[in-house]
Amino acid sequence: xxxxxxxxxxxxxxxxxxxxxxxxxxxxxxxxxxxxxxxxxxxxxxxxxxxxxxxxxxxxxxxxxxxxxxxxxxxxxxxxxxxxxxxxxxxxxxxxxxxxxxxxxxxxxxxxxxxxxxxxxxxxxxxxxxxxxxxxxxxxxxxxxxxxxxxxxxxxxxxxxxxxxxxxxxxxxxxxxxxxxxxxxxxxxxxxxxxxxxxxxxxxxxxxxxxxxxxxxxxxxxxxxxxxxxxxxxxxxxxxxxxxxxxxxxxxxxxxxxxxxxxxxxxxxxxxxx
Numbered sequence: 001x002x003x004x005x006x007x008x009x010x011x012x013x014x015x016x017x018x019x020x021x022x023x024x025x026x027x028x029x030x031x032x033x034x035x036x037x038x039x040x041x042x043x044x045x046x047x048x049x050x051x052x053x054x055x056x057x058x059x060x061x062x063x064x065x066x067x068x069x070x071x072x073x074x075x076x077x078x079x080x081x082x083x084x085x086x087x088x089x090x091x092x093x094x095x096x097x098x099x100x101x102x103x104x105x106x107x108x109x110x111x112x113x114x115x116x117x118x119x120x121x122x123x124x125x126x127x128x129x130x131x132x133x134x135x136x137x138x139x140x141x142x143x144x145x146x147x148x149x150x151x152x153x154x155x156x157x158x159x160x161x162x163x164x165x166x167x168x169x170x171x172x173x174x175x176x177x178x179x180x181x182x183x184x185x186x187x188x189x190x191x192x193x194x195x196x197x198x199x200x201x202x203x204x205x206x207x208x209x210x211x212x213x214x215x216x217x218x219x220x221x222x223x224x225x226x227x228x229x230x231x232x233x234x235x236x237x238x239x240x241x242x243x244x245x246x247x248x249x250x251x252x253x254x255x256x257x258x259x260x261x262x263x264x265x266x267x268x269x270x271x272x273x274x
Contacts, residue, residue, distance in 0.1 A: 111211050118204030120145045120170055132192070132210055134184040145208075150183035151194070169196035169206050182210065191217050 059071075071092060106113055112129030114122055122143055130137040133148060140148045151164050162168070165176035176196040181189040193211040198204070 111209050114208040116145055116206050122148055129210055152181040154179045156181050156189055165194050165196050169198055173198045190214055
C-alpha cells in the first residue's frame with residue numbers, strides 16, 4: 001500500500017514533465033522548420049543573385065564575341081560579381097579603344113584595304129580602296145568581289161579562270177601577292193601590288209590590300225627614258241670622237257708632208273681611210 005501510494009503521488013509530476021518535454025519538442029521542431037525556411041530563403045536569394053550575375057556575364061561575353069565592343073555590365077553590387085563586372089567593363093573599354101585605333105589606321109591608310117568573307121563577298125572597304133576602284137564604299141560593300149573589282153594581269157590582259165590572286169587565296173587559303181592591273185570604271189588601268197591574306201577565324205575570309213605603284217612605274221619610265229637618251233648621247237659622242245681622231249691623224253700627215261716632201265706618197269695611200 002505504501003508503494004502504491006508513492007506511485008500515485010508521482011503521476012502528476014510525470015505528466016507535467018511529459019507535457020513540458022512535448023512542448024520543448026514542438027518548440028525545437030518549429031525552430032528547426034523556421035531555420036530551414038530562413039536558410040532556404042537565403043539560399044534562394046543567393047542563387048537568384050548568382051543566377052542574375054551569371055546571366056549578365058554570359059550576355060556580356062556573347063555580345064563581345066559578336067563584335068559589340070560597346071557592351072557593358074551595369075551592376076553596382078559590392079560582391080564578387082560586382083568585381084567581375086568591373087573587370088569585364090575595363091576589358092571591354094580596352095578592346096573598344098584598341099578597335100577604334102585599328103579602325104583609324106585602316107580608314108587613313110594610303111593602301112586600299114578590303115575585307116572579303118569566305119564566299120568572296122566584300123564585307124568592308126576603306127576610303128583608299130573605294131577611291132582606287134572609283135565607286136562609293138556603300139555601293140561596294142555586299143557585292144561579290146568580281147562584281148566590284150576588275151583585275152587584269154601585269155600586261156593588261158584578263159586572268160584565266162581561277163588564276164587571279166583573290167581566287168587563288170580563297171581556293172587555297174594561302175597568302176597571294178603579285179602585280180596586277182586594276183581596271184577602273186572609266187576603263188583606265190592602275191598598276192597595283194595586290195596582297196591577299198586569308199583570315200584565321202573559323203568562318204574564313206581574307207584581307208585584300210591594294211598598293212598603288214603608279215608613281216613607281218612613272219619614275220621607272222622616266223629613268224628608262226633618261227637611260228635611252230644617255231645611250232644615244234654616248235653613241236653620238238663615240239662617233240664624234242672617231243671623227244676627231246681621224247682629223248687629228250690627217251693633220252699629222254699634212255704636217256709630215258710639209259716637213260718631208262717624200263711623205264706625199266704616204267699621204268696618198270692614207271687618204272683612203274678618210
